[in-house]
Amino acid sequence: MLAVDDAVALALSMVAPVRESEAVGLGHAVGRIAARTLCAPRPMPFFDQSAMDGFAIRLGDLDGEGPWHLEVAGTVAAGDSPSGAALPAGAAWRIFTGAPVPRGADAVVRAEDCTDMGALLTVRHRPREGANIRPLGSDIARGAELVAGGTRIEPRHVGLLAANGHTTLDVVRRPRIGILSTGSELLSRAAPDGGRIFDANRPMLIALAERAGAEAVDLGILDDDRQETARTLARHAGRFDMLISSGAVSVGARDFVRAALLDAGGRVHGWKVALKPGKPAMFATLKRTAYLGLPGNPLAAFVGFELFARAQIARLAGAGGDGAVEVRALAGFAASRKTGRTEFVPARVRDRSPEGLPVLETLGNGSSGTLHALCQADGLAVIPAGVSGIAPGDPLGFRAFAPSGAGPGTGDAA
Structure with a gap:
């Protein structure tokens, strides 16, 4: 089995930035x-610009000790143009924030440092050269x-x-991602009948891909039929930057995706990851198209997307990094587990440590077949593969979900 980090590296190696x-x-x-x-x-700024409401003056007109008395020769506001007019000797221009400074002025004295008598101005304090002027190109x-x-x-x-x-x-150009589900038991609209269920994965994966910045295309549901699956994959090869399917990637008698992909001329680069949930993930290529086969259990499909597909979409889009942020956290629970697989568990931030680290409690009963706990969680707790027992206060990783309305990528733990 691939270690999680090795699987991410493999997934990234199968895609290259879109050139269009x-x-x-x-x-x-x-x-x-x-x-x-x-x-x-x-x-x-495009021109010397006043940073204050006040008066544009020439410091050379302030002889000796103040206060100084100047004639107010004009007014200039933001959006006005001084039309190249120079500031007359011994005069000031009334000026407003954002206005162009008239030629010859070398300071703007603040309105509160003056006595404004309409046509006359008394300057009480000598400003420094360049005071309250944002010079052309200074930003x-x-x-x-x-x-x-x-x-x-x-x-x-x-x-x-x-x-x-x-x-x-x-x-x-947005990466074009084709998304399909497999399974004869899946329904998209009709009411459940007998042993059939609604397809949760395809709508969820489409939404995840769109949020990650891709153009997601709904390719529907495939029945558990090897020949039809192979024909469908062959038809879509080369039409997309990437294909993502969920279901039929394990070792059951009706898990046809791996064989069908090979029938369609594809190549499998890696299969099975030391990951819980999501062990049967498959990494392949089909002509110029990267292929990610995710397990059918909804939580496993979600985790697989967050670990692998999000990073692949970021690389296809030419973005730096993979958009995922894992922060340090502490366990607020006790648990025992089998070692050997990195585990991702829906978790809620219960508290903060004195150092400000999130203290996590896990949610759900460990089933990968439901999204209920995931929708009550703040993110995913990350339990390293070698950990067999967890006690309150033990270090964990934490991948916080992006806040509602956020763009591509994941949020932080704040």
């Missing part, structure tokens, strides 16, 4: 991956990097790009 890109409006760029580095087309130089290629775009990036005049952005 497309232009999208900034309003649709959040969560997408920048296809190239963008640099500032001009310096920022961002022309040609400075704004967003590096491979960055996952967040709202803060949108704001920066918009401030620099960008309205569209070249982003990496």
Whole structure:
């Protein structure tokens, strides 16, 4: 069996970043991956800009000891243009935050440091040279990097790009992921009948893939038929960056996916992982398409996606890292277990240690066939393969679920 880290490395080795890109409006760029580095087309600010409401003055007009009296020769507000006019000698311009500083002015004195008498101004304190002026290019130089290629775009990036005049952005094409379920017992719509059940995995995996930044395509449900499975896989080979199936990857008499994939011309690179739940995971390629076969039990399918498919989608999209964050945590429970497999258990943060680490309690009865405990959890507790017994206070790993509304990737434990 593959160790979990080795299985992740194998999964990543089967995919390469998508090369195609497309232009999208900034309003649709959040969560997408920048296809190239963008640099500032001009310096920022675009002009010498007032940082305060006050008066633009020339320090050379403040002779001797103050206070000093100046004529107010004009007004300039944000959005106005001084039209190249110079500040007259012995005069000041009333100026507002964000306005362009008139030529010849070398300081802006704050309104609270003046006595404003309308047409006349009394300056009570001499400002330093350049006071309250944001010089042209002082924030961002022309040609400075704004967003590096491979960055996952967040709202803060949108704001920066918009401030620099960008309205569209070249982003990496979303990875195309085909998702299917296997099992003659599965239903998609009709009411359960006899021994048949609803298909939970395919809708869940589609949602996970979309949230990870992929374009997920629903390929439906395949019956437990080796020939039909092989024909379906062959038909979709090369049409997608990756295929994900759930079910029929173990060693039962009706577990046909591995054999069907070989019939379709595929190649299996790895099978079975020292993982609980999710041991029968299969890693394969079919022409240019990566293939991930996940177990049919819903919790095992979820864990397999989080460990393997999320990392693969991140690499396909050209994003740095795999989007998953595992933090240190402490057990708030006692348990005994068999060694040999890394275990991922739905868990809730019960408390915080004095050092601020999450203290976890596990949920559910250990079954991988239900998602009920998962939906009450804050994340997945990670129990190392070599651990046979757990006592309160023992160290664990913890993968917190992303908060509702978050983009691709997982959240932290805060």
